[in-house]
Amino acid sequence: MMEVVLKIEKLEVGYKNKAIxxxxxxxxxxxDMICIVGRNGQGKSTIIKTLCKLLKPISxxxxxxNIHLDKITDKQFSKLVSVVLTQKININHTLVExxxxxxxxxxxxxxxxxxxxxxxxxxxAMNLCGISHLKGKNFNDLSDGEKQKVNIARAIAQxxxxxxxxxxxxHLDLANNFETFKLLKKISKECxxxxxxxxxxxxxxxxxxxxxxxxxxxxxxxxTPSNCIQSGEIDKLFTNTSVKYNREKNLFEFD
Amino acid sequence: MNLLKSNHGFFLFLLLVLATVLFxxxxxxxxxxxxxxSIFNILTxxxxxxxxxxxxxxxxxxxxxIGAIVxxxxxxxxxxQMQTLFRNPLAGPYILGISSGAGLGxxxxxxxxxxxxxxxxxxxxxxxxGLLICxxxxxxxxLMILLSAIYRLKDIMTVLILGVMLGSIFTSVISVIQYFxxxxxxxxxxxxxxxxxxxxxxxxxYFVLPIIFATLIWSIVISKQFNLYLLGEDYARxxxxxxxxxxxxxxxxxxxxxxxxxxxxGPIGFIGIVVPHIxxxxxxxxxxxxxxxxxxxxxxxxxxxxxxxxxxxNSETVLPINAITSFIGIPIIIWILFRKAKITNxx
Numbered sequence: 001m002m003e004v005v006l007k008i009e010k011l012e013v014g015y016k017n018k019a020i021x022x023x024x025x026x027x028x029x030x031x032d033m034i035c036i037v038g039r040n041g042q043g044k045s046t047i048i049k050t051l052c053k054l055l056k057p058i059s060x061x062x063x064x065x066n067i068h069l070d071k072i073t074d075k076q077f078s079k080l081v082s083v084v085l086t087q088k089i090n091i092n093h094t095l096v097e098x099x100x101x102x103x104x105x106x107x108x109x110x111x112x113x114x115x116x117x118x119x120x121x122x123x124x125a126m127n128l129c130g131i132s133h134l135k136g137k138n139f140n141d142l143s144d145g146e147k148q149k150v151n152i153a154r155a156i157a158q159x160x161x162x163x164x165x166x167x168x169x170x171h172l173d174l175a176n177n178f179e180t181f182k183l184l185k186k187i188s189k190e191c192x193x194x195x196x197x198x199x200x201x202x203x204x205x206x207x208x209x210x211x212x213x214x215x216x217x218x219x220x221x222x223x224t225p226s227n228c229i230q231s232g233e234i235d236k237l238f239t240n241t242s243v244k245y246n247r248e249k250n251l252f253e254f255d
Numbered sequence: 256m257n258l259l260k261s262n263h264g265f266f267l268f269l270l271l272v273l274a275t276v277l278f279x280x281x282x283x284x285x286x287x288x289x290x291x292x293s294i295f296n297i298l299t300x301x302x303x304x305x306x307x308x309x310x311x312x313x314x315x316x317x318x319x320x321i322g323a324i325v326x327x328x329x330x331x332x333x334x335x336q337m338q339t340l341f342r343n344p345l346a347g348p349y350i351l352g353i354s355s356g357a358g359l360g361x362x363x364x365x366x367x368x369x370x371x372x373x374x375x376x377x378x379x380x381x382x383x384x385g386l387l388i389c390x391x392x393x394x395x396x397x398l399m400i401l402l403s404a405i406y407r408l409k410d411i412m413t414v415l416i417l418g419v420m421l422g423s424i425f426t427s428v429i430s431v432i433q434y435f436x437x438x439x440x441x442x443x444x445x446x447x448x449x450x451x452x453x454x455x456x457x458x459x460x461y462f463v464l465p466i467i468f469a470t471l472i473w474s475i476v477i478s479k480q481f482n483l484y485l486l487g488e489d490y491a492r493x494x495x496x497x498x499x500x501x502x503x504x505x506x507x508x509x510x511x512x513x514x515x516x517x518x519x520x521g522p523i524g525f526i527g528i529v530v531p532h533i534x535x536x537x538x539x540x541x542x543x544x545x546x547x548x549x550x551x552x553x554x555x556x557x558x559x560x561x562x563x564x565x566x567x568x569n570s571e572t573v574l575p576i577n578a579i580t581s582f583i584g585i586p587i588i589i590w591i592l593f594r595k596a597k598i599t600n601x602x
Contacts, residue, residue, distance in 0.1 A: 054489055078495030091485050093541045105483060106495040111544070112479040158494075 002029035011060035035205035038215035044198035082158035103157030145176035165197035270552035331554030334527030347527035352422030357517035360393030366436035390518030449575035450521030478543035525584025
């Protein structure tokens with residue numbers, strides 16, 4: 001059994017003291033790639049935001065590497081969890097290389113000096129994401145797909161055991177979408193990280209994820225992809241719609 | 256960060272040389288013609304030819320030139336920091352109502368007796384630093400209101416509009432105070448609003464210089480936090496920045512910088528907005544470790560130049576500095592707008 005990285009106990013998430021989901025109890029391990037799926041407005045982002053400390057949990061406990069989240073300062077947290085959010089980053093006059101260097105900021109001194117070791121980590125992150133050719137470009141001149149990869153490389157350079165991503169494949173075309181999935185899978189396997197992200201691309205998630213978290217009608221369900229299909233939880237996501245899931249082909253079809 | 260490897264060192268050096276030249280030109284040029292050699296003698300205390308010349312140089316022109324440096328660097332850096340904090344290219348002490356806040360403080364200080372029946376300036380203890388304290392309190396108040404608005408309103412644009420509104424409210428309160436005040440106090444307040452580098456005594460400079468210097472050093476020291484903040488509040492937090500602490504520090508720094516400058520030199524417009532854009536344009540970086548020195552030097556150069564223009568050689572008239580900075584500032588803003596479509600990118 002792999003080491004438990006993230007331990008979630010009876011966690012209730014929501015806004016203004018109102019829980020929007022049933023209590024969540026789940027563990028993640030090193031090398032796990034976890035996809036959170038669910039319809040719009042069901043609470044995928046709320047879970048992500050709570051896990052990245054941007055939102056306070058209503059009740060329950062979160063442990064990262066056996067430390068309670070309440071006991072982790074912002075500074076320590078940045079060395080445990082790296083985050084890729086949906087909001088667009090608008091930063092002018094900044095080279096891709098320097099942007100990825102932001103991932104090293106939790107480790108650098110007050111001047112933000114990048115040493116030789118940091119440089120190696122940054123170039124490895126760029127290699128892993130296949131963006132080494134972009135390093136001298138201006139961040140703002142990149143396409144959406146390239147920006148997403150650069151931001152993921154920044155998260156990798158942060159060298160945290162957990163990476164959280166909120167809809168990393170949104171706004172991306174089909175090719176970039178598949179590539180991002182493959183990249184995230186590679187990161188979880190090669191770098192020994194827990195990679196957790198929300199997505200609407202359920203077919204890709206069912207093919208590649210080690211675990212699927214389903215949020216639907218205020219319920220939280222977690223299982224392996226095949227069990228999610230067998231138990232009919234995937235079908236439940238599309239009740240009362242004209243979409244139907246074809247188990248044999250792993251495809252969504254019109255009813 | 257790699258200040259020496261890139262061209263930044265060279266450019267900064269050029270700006271420093273230019274500033275030095277302008278500094279001496281500012282001392283050289285004025286309504287009374289004093290030869291360069293005599294100025295040099297006076298500044299080095301070697302030989303005194305005319306006492307009146309010594310008076311002019313040491314009590315008027317030198318403090319004025321130093322005042323220009325203080326104003327230029329303080330306003331520019333506070334503008335740069337506000338643009339990053341509010342993520343808005345038009346942020347600056349003037350537009351966000353901070354100058355008006357400081358102005359209200361000064362109005363109460365100067366004209367308070369006619370309206371409220373008592374004057375803060377009547378107490379001898381308060382007289383020396385009262386102007387400063389009133390102005391600082393005013394600007395700090397506006398910034399605190401704006402900051403509490405940032406916490407509540409997610410949209411930064413709303414905060415900017417709030418700043419403009421606050422400025423208008425404060426301005427109308429000032430006009431009410433003006434309406435009821437005595438003529439001589441009214442005149443000294445109006446003169447203050449025009450902005451002037453002339454009214455500063457060397458003694459006040461001894462007091463102001465170390466504070467401004469220390470605050471500028473403080474701004475450079477927390478540049479890493481400013482760089483992180485460029486990514487947006489949420490990203491900055493997940494990268495380990497203590498966002499509230501950072502915002503509070505920034506508000507205090509800008510209140511000190513713009514509050515002190517406004518108290519002594521009046522509300523000098525457009526420097527705070529324009530200079531950070533020029534600094535970004537020539538440095539082509541978003542790194543605050545580099546942008547802060549650029550802003551200091553560009554601001555210093557522009558204000559020294561403006562001050563030279565206020566008192567043209569061989570003419571008795573002295574124009575208000577505020578008019579000159581507007582003449583220089585507004586065309587530059589328009590030029591940037593046309594040259595660079597993406598002025599909205601603060602980073």
